[in-house]
Amino acid sequence: MVARASGRDALSRARELALAGLMGALGLLLPIGFHALGWGGQVFLPMHLPVVVAGFLVSPAMAVSLGVVVPFLSSVLTGMPPLASPIAPLMALELAAKAGVASLLYRSLRAPMWLALPVAIVADWAVLALAVSLAAGFFAIRAAPFQYAWAAILIGLPGTILQLVAVPAAVLAIERRVPRLRPTKRDETG
Amino acid sequence: MPQHLGLYVRRESALHGLDPRAKMLAVTGFIVAVLLAPMHPSWPMGALLLLLVCATALARIPARMMCRRMLSLVVVIGMPFLLSRLGGEATRAAGEQFAARSLLVAAAFLVLMASTRAIVLLEVAERPPLISVFGQLGEFILRGADLLAEEVMRTNRAWALRAPTATIRVRLAGLTQASMSLISRAAARSERIGAAMVLRGFQGKLPTATPTPLPWSHLVAGLIFALISLGIAGVGRWR
Numbered sequence: 001m002v003a004r005a006s007g008r009d010a011l012s013r014a015r016e017l018a019l020a021g022l023m024g025a026l027g028l029l030l031p032i033g034f035h036a037l038g039w040g041g042q043v044f045l046p047m048h049l050p051v052v053v054a055g056f057l058v059s060p061a062m063a064v065s066l067g068v069v070v071p072f073l074s075s076v077l078t079g080m081p082p083l084a085s086p087i088a089p090l091m092a093l094e095l096a097a098k099a100g101v102a103s104l105l106y107r108s109l110r111a112p113m114w115l116a117l118p119v120a121i122v123a124d125w126a127v128l129a130l131a132v133s134l135a136a137g138f139f140a141i142r143a144a145p146f147q148y149a150w151a152a153i154l155i156g157l158p159g160t161i162l163q164l165v166a167v168p169a170a171v172l173a174i175e176r177r178v179p180r181l182r183p184t185k186r187d188e189t190g
Numbered sequence: 191m192p193q194h195l196g197l198y199v200r201r202e203s204a205l206h207g208l209d210p211r212a213k214m215l216a217v218t219g220f221i222v223a224v225l226l227a228p229m230h231p232s233w234p235m236g237a238l239l240l241l242l243v244c245a246t247a248l249a250r251i252p253a254r255m256m257c258r259r260m261l262s263l264v265v266v267i268g269m270p271f272l273l274s275r276l277g278g279e280a281t282r283a284a285g286e287q288f289a290a291r292s293l294l295v296a297a298a299f300l301v302l303m304a305s306t307r308a309i310v311l312l313e314v315a316e317r318p319p320l321i322s323v324f325g326q327l328g329e330f331i332l333r334g335a336d337l338l339a340e341e342v343m344r345t346n347r348a349w350a351l352r353a354p355t356a357t358i359r360v361r362l363a364g365l366t367q368a369s370m371s372l373i374s375r376a377a378a379r380s381e382r383i384g385a386a387m388v389l390r391g392f393q394g395k396l397p398t399a400t401p402t403p404l405p406w407s408h409l410v411a412g413l414i415f416a417l418i419s420l421g422i423a424g425v426g427r428w429r
Contacts, residue, residue, distance in 0.1 A: 014392045015384030021330025022376040022383075028195075028335050029342065035265055042269075053373065062327075069327050076311075077197060077303060079259075079296030080266045082288070084225060173370055174377040181377065 023054035027070040045159030055099030056171045063103035067095030097127035197303040205249035205305045212412030219416020223423035224294045234426025249305045
Protein backbone atom coordinates (compact mmCIF):
# COMPACT_ATOMS: atom_id res chain seq x y z
CA MET A 1 0.00 0.00 0.00
CA VAL A 2 2.79 2.37 1.01
CA ALA A 3 4.80 1.43 -2.07
CA ARG A 4 1.79 2.12 -4.31
CA ALA A 5 1.15 5.46 -2.63
CA SER A 6 4.78 6.54 -2.98
CA GLY A 7 4.75 5.42 -6.63
CA ARG A 8 1.70 7.60 -7.22
CA ASP A 9 3.44 10.49 -5.46
CA ALA A 10 6.48 10.04 -7.68
CA LEU A 11 4.28 10.02 -10.79
CA SER A 12 2.41 13.11 -9.63
CA ARG A 13 5.68 14.92 -8.84
CA ALA A 14 7.20 13.88 -12.18
CA ARG A 15 4.14 15.14 -14.09
CA GLU A 16 4.15 18.37 -12.10
CA LEU A 17 7.87 18.98 -12.73
CA ALA A 18 7.45 18.28 -16.43
CA LEU A 19 4.40 20.55 -16.69
CA ALA A 20 6.05 23.36 -14.73
CA GLY A 21 9.19 22.94 -16.85
CA LEU A 22 7.29 23.24 -20.12
CA MET A 23 5.29 26.24 -18.91
CA GLY A 24 8.54 27.81 -17.70
CA ALA A 25 10.02 27.16 -21.13
CA LEU A 26 7.11 29.09 -22.65
CA GLY A 27 7.87 31.82 -20.11
CA LEU A 28 11.36 32.05 -21.62
CA LEU A 29 10.32 31.83 -25.26
CA LEU A 30 7.25 34.11 -25.32
CA PRO A 31 9.18 37.27 -24.25
CA ILE A 32 11.85 36.50 -26.87
CA GLY A 33 9.06 36.36 -29.49
CA PHE A 34 7.46 39.57 -28.21
CA HIS A 35 10.78 41.43 -28.23
CA ALA A 36 11.58 40.09 -31.71
CA LEU A 37 8.27 41.52 -32.94
CA GLY A 38 9.07 44.84 -31.26
CA TRP A 39 6.16 44.59 -28.80
CA GLY A 40 7.08 45.89 -25.35
CA GLY A 41 7.52 43.26 -22.68
CA GLN A 42 6.63 45.76 -19.93
CA VAL A 43 3.32 46.47 -21.68
CA PHE A 44 2.12 42.96 -22.61
CA LEU A 45 3.84 41.03 -19.78
CA PRO A 46 4.43 37.91 -21.91
CA MET A 47 6.41 36.15 -19.17
CA HIS A 48 3.42 36.33 -16.83
CA LEU A 49 1.07 34.39 -19.14
CA PRO A 50 2.51 30.84 -18.97
CA VAL A 51 3.56 31.23 -15.33
CA VAL A 52 0.01 32.19 -14.29
CA VAL A 53 -1.41 29.36 -16.42
CA ALA A 54 0.97 27.01 -14.58
CA GLY A 55 -0.31 28.47 -11.29
CA PHE A 56 -3.75 27.05 -12.09
CA LEU A 57 -2.36 23.61 -12.93
CA VAL A 58 0.34 22.81 -10.35
CA SER A 59 0.64 22.84 -6.55
CA PRO A 60 1.25 26.17 -4.74
CA ALA A 61 4.85 25.24 -3.84
CA MET A 62 5.71 24.39 -7.44
CA ALA A 63 3.92 27.53 -8.69
CA VAL A 64 5.96 29.74 -6.34
CA SER A 65 9.20 27.98 -7.36
CA LEU A 66 8.37 28.49 -11.03
CA GLY A 67 7.61 32.16 -10.44
CA VAL A 68 11.00 32.62 -8.80
CA VAL A 69 13.04 30.61 -11.32
CA VAL A 70 11.72 31.91 -14.66
CA PRO A 71 12.77 35.61 -14.41
CA PHE A 72 16.22 34.76 -13.03
CA LEU A 73 16.83 32.04 -15.62
CA SER A 74 15.65 34.34 -18.40
CA SER A 75 17.89 37.09 -17.08
CA VAL A 76 20.94 34.80 -17.06
CA LEU A 77 20.19 33.28 -20.49
CA THR A 78 18.97 36.29 -22.46
CA GLY A 79 19.74 39.36 -20.34
CA MET A 80 16.00 40.11 -20.07
CA PRO A 81 14.62 41.22 -17.61
CA PRO A 82 17.70 43.13 -16.37
CA LEU A 83 19.08 41.69 -13.16
CA ALA A 84 20.97 44.68 -11.83
CA SER A 85 18.21 47.29 -12.03
CA PRO A 86 16.64 45.30 -10.06
CA ILE A 87 13.77 44.33 -12.41
CA ALA A 88 14.39 40.55 -12.35
CA PRO A 89 14.20 40.20 -8.53
CA LEU A 90 11.02 42.31 -8.45
CA MET A 91 9.51 40.20 -11.24
CA ALA A 92 10.44 37.02 -9.38
CA LEU A 93 8.51 38.24 -6.32
CA GLU A 94 5.56 39.34 -8.48
CA LEU A 95 5.34 36.07 -10.40
CA ALA A 96 5.81 33.95 -7.28
CA ALA A 97 2.96 35.83 -5.57
CA LYS A 98 0.66 35.73 -8.60
CA ALA A 99 1.20 32.04 -9.45
CA GLY A 100 1.23 31.03 -5.77
CA VAL A 101 -2.05 32.82 -4.95
CA ALA A 102 -3.71 31.48 -8.13
CA SER A 103 -2.69 27.93 -7.23
CA LEU A 104 -3.65 28.28 -3.58
CA LEU A 105 -7.11 29.62 -4.40
CA TYR A 106 -7.90 27.43 -7.40
CA ARG A 107 -6.28 24.13 -6.48
CA SER A 108 -6.15 24.13 -2.68
CA LEU A 109 -9.24 26.15 -1.72
CA ARG A 110 -11.28 25.23 -4.86
CA ALA A 111 -12.20 28.86 -5.57
CA PRO A 112 -13.64 29.50 -9.05
CA MET A 113 -11.29 30.83 -11.70
CA TRP A 114 -13.18 34.14 -12.12
CA LEU A 115 -12.31 34.87 -8.47
CA ALA A 116 -8.84 33.32 -8.29
CA LEU A 117 -7.37 35.20 -11.27
CA PRO A 118 -8.31 38.79 -10.25
CA VAL A 119 -7.26 38.10 -6.63
CA ALA A 120 -3.91 36.75 -7.89
CA ILE A 121 -3.42 39.89 -10.00
CA VAL A 122 -4.20 42.15 -7.05
CA ALA A 123 -1.80 40.12 -4.87
CA ASP A 124 0.87 40.66 -7.54
CA TRP A 125 0.32 44.45 -7.40
CA ALA A 126 0.40 44.45 -3.59
CA VAL A 127 3.66 42.47 -3.53
CA LEU A 128 5.17 44.77 -6.16
CA ALA A 129 4.32 47.90 -4.14
CA LEU A 130 5.67 46.33 -0.94
CA ALA A 131 8.86 45.04 -2.61
CA VAL A 132 9.58 48.39 -4.28
CA SER A 133 9.10 50.25 -1.01
CA LEU A 134 11.55 47.83 0.66
CA ALA A 135 14.03 47.85 -2.23
CA ALA A 136 14.01 51.61 -2.79
CA GLY A 137 16.59 52.12 -0.06
CA PHE A 138 18.96 49.48 -1.44
CA PHE A 139 18.76 50.27 -5.14
CA ALA A 140 18.74 53.45 -7.16
CA ILE A 141 14.96 53.73 -7.47
CA ARG A 142 14.57 57.49 -7.36
CA ALA A 143 10.82 57.68 -7.76
CA ALA A 144 8.57 57.26 -4.73
CA PRO A 145 7.84 53.53 -4.27
CA PHE A 146 4.10 53.78 -4.77
CA GLN A 147 4.57 56.03 -7.81
CA TYR A 148 6.90 53.41 -9.30
CA ALA A 149 4.46 50.56 -8.58
CA TRP A 150 1.52 52.60 -9.90
CA ALA A 151 3.45 53.40 -13.11
CA ALA A 152 4.36 49.72 -13.56
CA ILE A 153 0.70 48.71 -13.07
CA LEU A 154 -0.55 51.34 -15.55
CA ILE A 155 2.07 50.46 -18.19
CA GLY A 156 1.28 46.77 -17.80
CA LEU A 157 -2.51 47.25 -18.01
CA PRO A 158 -2.76 45.84 -21.59
CA GLY A 159 -0.85 42.77 -20.34
CA THR A 160 -3.23 42.42 -17.40
CA ILE A 161 -6.23 42.57 -19.75
CA LEU A 162 -4.53 39.98 -21.97
CA GLN A 163 -4.11 37.73 -18.92
CA LEU A 164 -7.77 38.11 -17.95
CA VAL A 165 -8.73 36.92 -21.44
CA ALA A 166 -6.02 34.40 -22.34
CA VAL A 167 -5.34 32.63 -19.01
CA PRO A 168 -8.88 31.23 -18.47
CA ALA A 169 -9.04 30.22 -22.15
CA ALA A 170 -5.68 28.43 -21.93
CA VAL A 171 -6.46 26.73 -18.60
CA LEU A 172 -9.86 25.51 -19.87
CA ALA A 173 -8.28 24.26 -23.11
CA ILE A 174 -5.63 22.36 -21.13
CA GLU A 175 -8.18 20.89 -18.73
CA ARG A 176 -10.26 19.71 -21.69
CA ARG A 177 -7.20 18.08 -23.22
CA VAL A 178 -5.85 16.65 -19.93
CA PRO A 179 -8.91 16.05 -17.69
CA ARG A 180 -6.68 14.85 -14.80
CA LEU A 181 -5.60 18.45 -14.28
CA ARG A 182 -9.11 19.60 -13.29
CA PRO A 183 -9.10 20.14 -9.50
CA THR A 184 -12.43 18.34 -8.90
CA LYS A 185 -11.54 15.44 -11.20
CA ARG A 186 -8.19 15.06 -9.43
CA ASP A 187 -9.95 14.78 -6.07
CA GLU A 188 -12.26 12.04 -7.34
CA THR A 189 -9.36 9.98 -8.69
CA GLY A 190 -6.80 10.48 -6.04
CA MET B 191 17.88 23.98 -33.62
CA PRO B 192 21.11 24.29 -31.60
CA GLN B 193 20.89 23.07 -27.99
CA HIS B 194 20.01 25.40 -25.11
CA LEU B 195 18.71 28.19 -27.35
CA GLY B 196 22.00 28.28 -29.25
CA LEU B 197 23.77 30.34 -26.60
CA TYR B 198 26.84 28.12 -26.24
CA VAL B 199 29.69 28.88 -28.65
CA ARG B 200 31.94 25.86 -29.15
CA ARG B 201 35.59 26.99 -28.91
CA GLU B 202 38.90 25.67 -27.59
CA SER B 203 39.78 28.45 -25.16
CA ALA B 204 41.11 28.96 -21.65
CA LEU B 205 37.71 30.26 -20.54
CA HIS B 206 35.85 27.28 -22.03
CA GLY B 207 38.17 24.93 -20.14
CA LEU B 208 37.65 26.67 -16.78
CA ASP B 209 35.46 24.89 -14.21
CA PRO B 210 31.87 26.30 -14.28
CA ARG B 211 31.97 26.92 -10.50
CA ALA B 212 35.06 29.12 -10.92
CA LYS B 213 33.29 31.02 -13.70
CA MET B 214 30.22 31.51 -11.51
CA LEU B 215 32.45 32.88 -8.76
CA ALA B 216 34.07 35.28 -11.22
CA VAL B 217 30.71 36.46 -12.59
CA THR B 218 29.28 36.94 -9.09
CA GLY B 219 32.26 39.13 -8.16
CA PHE B 220 31.84 41.06 -11.40
CA ILE B 221 28.11 41.70 -10.78
CA VAL B 222 28.75 42.92 -7.22
CA ALA B 223 31.47 45.21 -8.62
CA VAL B 224 29.09 46.60 -11.28
CA LEU B 225 26.51 47.34 -8.57
CA LEU B 226 29.10 49.02 -6.35
CA ALA B 227 30.95 51.02 -9.01
CA PRO B 228 30.03 54.73 -9.14
CA MET B 229 28.83 56.40 -12.33
CA HIS B 230 30.90 59.55 -11.64
CA PRO B 231 33.82 59.36 -12.20
CA SER B 232 33.11 57.03 -15.10
CA TRP B 233 36.50 55.28 -15.28
CA PRO B 234 35.50 52.33 -12.98
CA MET B 235 32.65 51.42 -15.36
CA GLY B 236 35.04 51.79 -18.30
CA ALA B 237 37.61 49.56 -16.59
CA LEU B 238 34.97 46.91 -15.86
CA LEU B 239 33.91 47.03 -19.51
CA LEU B 240 37.55 46.60 -20.55
CA LEU B 241 37.86 43.60 -18.21
CA LEU B 242 34.81 42.05 -19.84
CA VAL B 243 36.19 42.71 -23.33
CA CYS B 244 39.41 40.90 -22.28
CA ALA B 245 37.35 37.92 -21.01
CA THR B 246 35.41 37.86 -24.32
CA ALA B 247 38.67 37.86 -26.27
CA LEU B 248 40.06 35.12 -24.00
CA ALA B 249 36.95 33.02 -24.71
CA ARG B 250 37.49 33.65 -28.45
CA ILE B 251 33.86 34.73 -28.86
CA PRO B 252 33.52 36.78 -32.06
CA ALA B 253 32.83 40.46 -31.29
CA ARG B 254 30.17 40.53 -34.00
CA MET B 255 28.26 37.73 -32.33
CA MET B 256 28.39 39.52 -28.96
CA CYS B 257 27.15 42.75 -30.56
CA ARG B 258 24.30 40.90 -32.28
CA ARG B 259 23.23 39.31 -29.01
CA MET B 260 23.45 42.63 -27.19
CA LEU B 261 21.23 44.23 -29.86
CA SER B 262 18.27 42.18 -28.61
CA LEU B 263 18.51 44.14 -25.35
CA VAL B 264 18.19 47.50 -27.08
CA VAL B 265 14.39 47.63 -26.70
CA VAL B 266 14.39 46.40 -23.10
CA ILE B 267 17.12 48.72 -21.86
CA GLY B 268 17.00 51.47 -24.50
CA MET B 269 13.34 52.43 -24.05
CA PRO B 270 13.47 53.20 -20.29
CA PHE B 271 16.80 54.95 -20.88
CA LEU B 272 15.32 57.19 -23.58
CA LEU B 273 12.26 57.92 -21.42
CA SER B 274 14.53 58.91 -18.54
CA ARG B 275 16.10 61.58 -20.80
CA LEU B 276 12.76 63.41 -20.73
CA GLY B 277 12.85 63.81 -16.94
CA GLY B 278 14.89 65.96 -14.59
CA GLU B 279 18.50 65.62 -13.44
CA ALA B 280 17.79 62.77 -10.97
CA THR B 281 15.72 60.79 -13.50
CA ARG B 282 18.45 61.15 -16.13
CA ALA B 283 21.10 59.95 -13.67
CA ALA B 284 18.92 56.96 -12.72
CA GLY B 285 18.41 56.18 -16.42
CA GLU B 286 22.16 56.24 -17.05
CA GLN B 287 22.79 53.96 -14.09
CA PHE B 288 20.06 51.57 -15.21
CA ALA B 289 21.41 51.33 -18.77
CA ALA B 290 25.11 51.02 -17.86
CA ARG B 291 24.63 48.45 -15.10
CA SER B 292 22.05 46.38 -16.97
CA LEU B 293 24.19 46.22 -20.12
CA LEU B 294 27.36 45.23 -18.23
CA VAL B 295 25.60 42.50 -16.22
CA ALA B 296 23.79 41.17 -19.32
CA ALA B 297 27.09 41.12 -21.26
CA ALA B 298 28.78 39.20 -18.41
CA PHE B 299 26.01 36.59 -18.53
CA LEU B 300 26.25 36.37 -22.32
CA VAL B 301 30.00 35.62 -22.05
CA LEU B 302 29.27 33.04 -19.32
CA MET B 303 26.58 31.33 -21.38
CA ALA B 304 28.71 31.42 -24.54
CA SER B 305 31.58 29.65 -22.76
CA THR B 306 29.60 27.22 -20.54
CA ARG B 307 26.79 24.81 -21.35
CA ALA B 308 23.71 26.08 -19.48
CA ILE B 309 22.80 22.58 -18.36
CA VAL B 310 26.19 22.23 -16.61
CA LEU B 311 25.58 25.46 -14.68
CA LEU B 312 22.16 24.21 -13.59
CA GLU B 313 23.66 20.89 -12.49
CA VAL B 314 25.93 22.90 -10.18
CA ALA B 315 22.83 24.68 -8.80
CA GLU B 316 21.12 21.33 -8.10
CA ARG B 317 23.54 20.30 -5.33
CA PRO B 318 22.96 22.85 -2.53
CA PRO B 319 19.90 21.54 -0.60
CA LEU B 320 18.02 24.86 -0.34
CA ILE B 321 18.14 25.73 -4.02
CA SER B 322 18.13 22.22 -5.49
CA VAL B 323 14.45 22.46 -6.49
CA PHE B 324 15.24 25.64 -8.46
CA GLY B 325 18.13 23.88 -10.21
CA GLN B 326 15.92 20.89 -11.10
CA LEU B 327 13.16 23.13 -12.37
CA GLY B 328 15.67 25.20 -14.33
CA GLU B 329 16.96 22.05 -16.02
CA PHE B 330 13.41 21.08 -17.02
CA ILE B 331 12.75 24.59 -18.32
CA LEU B 332 15.89 24.53 -20.42
CA ARG B 333 15.11 21.13 -21.93
CA GLY B 334 11.50 22.23 -22.50
CA ALA B 335 12.71 25.44 -24.19
CA ASP B 336 14.75 23.41 -26.69
CA LEU B 337 11.76 21.18 -27.38
CA LEU B 338 9.31 24.04 -27.86
CA ALA B 339 11.73 26.22 -29.85
CA GLU B 340 12.14 23.34 -32.30
CA GLU B 341 8.35 23.05 -32.56
CA VAL B 342 7.97 26.81 -33.17
CA MET B 343 10.58 26.67 -35.93
CA ARG B 344 8.84 23.72 -37.59
CA THR B 345 5.50 25.57 -37.47
CA ASN B 346 7.16 28.66 -38.95
CA ARG B 347 8.61 26.65 -41.83
CA ALA B 348 5.21 25.06 -42.47
CA TRP B 349 3.54 28.50 -42.59
CA ALA B 350 6.15 29.85 -44.95
CA LEU B 351 5.49 26.94 -47.30
CA ARG B 352 1.71 26.85 -47.05
CA ALA B 353 0.76 30.52 -46.74
CA PRO B 354 3.61 32.70 -47.99
CA THR B 355 1.26 35.55 -49.00
CA ALA B 356 -1.18 35.46 -46.07
CA THR B 357 -2.41 38.80 -44.76
CA ILE B 358 -1.41 40.06 -41.32
CA ARG B 359 -4.95 39.31 -40.02
CA VAL B 360 -4.75 35.68 -41.12
CA ARG B 361 -1.24 35.38 -39.67
CA LEU B 362 -2.30 36.86 -36.33
CA ALA B 363 -5.30 34.53 -36.14
CA GLY B 364 -2.98 31.63 -36.97
CA LEU B 365 -0.45 32.81 -34.37
CA THR B 366 -3.15 32.92 -31.66
CA GLN B 367 -4.43 29.45 -32.56
CA ALA B 368 -0.91 28.04 -32.76
CA SER B 369 0.03 29.55 -29.35
CA MET B 370 -3.05 28.06 -27.68
CA SER B 371 -2.38 24.73 -29.31
CA LEU B 372 1.29 24.89 -28.23
CA ILE B 373 0.27 25.51 -24.60
CA SER B 374 -2.28 22.68 -24.47
CA ARG B 375 0.08 20.29 -26.30
CA ALA B 376 2.83 21.19 -23.84
CA ALA B 377 0.50 20.15 -20.98
CA ALA B 378 -0.39 16.89 -22.73
CA ARG B 379 3.29 16.23 -23.39
CA SER B 380 4.11 16.71 -19.70
CA GLU B 381 1.85 13.73 -18.91
CA ARG B 382 3.93 11.50 -21.17
CA ILE B 383 7.23 12.92 -19.88
CA GLY B 384 6.12 12.33 -16.25
CA ALA B 385 5.15 8.71 -16.99
CA ALA B 386 8.46 8.13 -18.80
CA MET B 387 10.39 9.57 -15.84
CA VAL B 388 8.69 7.17 -13.41
CA LEU B 389 9.34 4.22 -15.74
CA ARG B 390 13.02 5.16 -15.68
CA GLY B 391 13.10 5.04 -11.88
CA PHE B 392 12.21 8.62 -10.81
CA GLN B 393 11.54 8.57 -7.05
CA GLY B 394 10.57 12.21 -6.48
CA LYS B 395 14.07 13.66 -6.84
CA LEU B 396 16.28 13.88 -9.90
CA PRO B 397 19.64 12.12 -9.67
CA THR B 398 22.51 14.60 -9.47
CA ALA B 399 25.90 14.18 -11.07
CA THR B 400 28.71 13.13 -8.71
CA PRO B 401 30.49 16.31 -7.61
CA THR B 402 34.07 16.59 -8.81
CA PRO B 403 36.69 18.52 -6.81
CA LEU B 404 37.27 22.09 -7.99
CA PRO B 405 40.92 22.36 -9.15
CA TRP B 406 42.93 24.95 -7.19
CA SER B 407 44.20 26.67 -10.31
CA HIS B 408 40.63 27.18 -11.55
CA LEU B 409 39.47 28.49 -8.17
CA VAL B 410 42.39 30.94 -8.08
CA ALA B 411 41.64 32.12 -11.64
CA GLY B 412 37.97 32.77 -10.73
CA LEU B 413 38.96 34.52 -7.52
CA ILE B 414 41.51 36.74 -9.28
CA PHE B 415 38.88 37.91 -11.80
CA ALA B 416 36.37 38.59 -9.01
CA LEU B 417 38.96 40.44 -6.90
CA ILE B 418 40.14 42.59 -9.83
CA SER B 419 36.51 43.56 -10.53
CA LEU B 420 35.83 44.34 -6.87
CA GLY B 421 39.13 46.22 -6.60
CA ILE B 422 38.22 48.47 -9.53
CA ALA B 423 34.78 49.19 -8.05
CA GLY B 424 36.20 49.73 -4.55
CA VAL B 425 38.91 52.16 -5.66
CA GLY B 426 36.38 54.07 -7.77
CA ARG B 427 33.89 54.31 -4.93
CA TRP B 428 36.02 55.04 -1.90
CA ARG B 429 39.04 56.81 -3.28
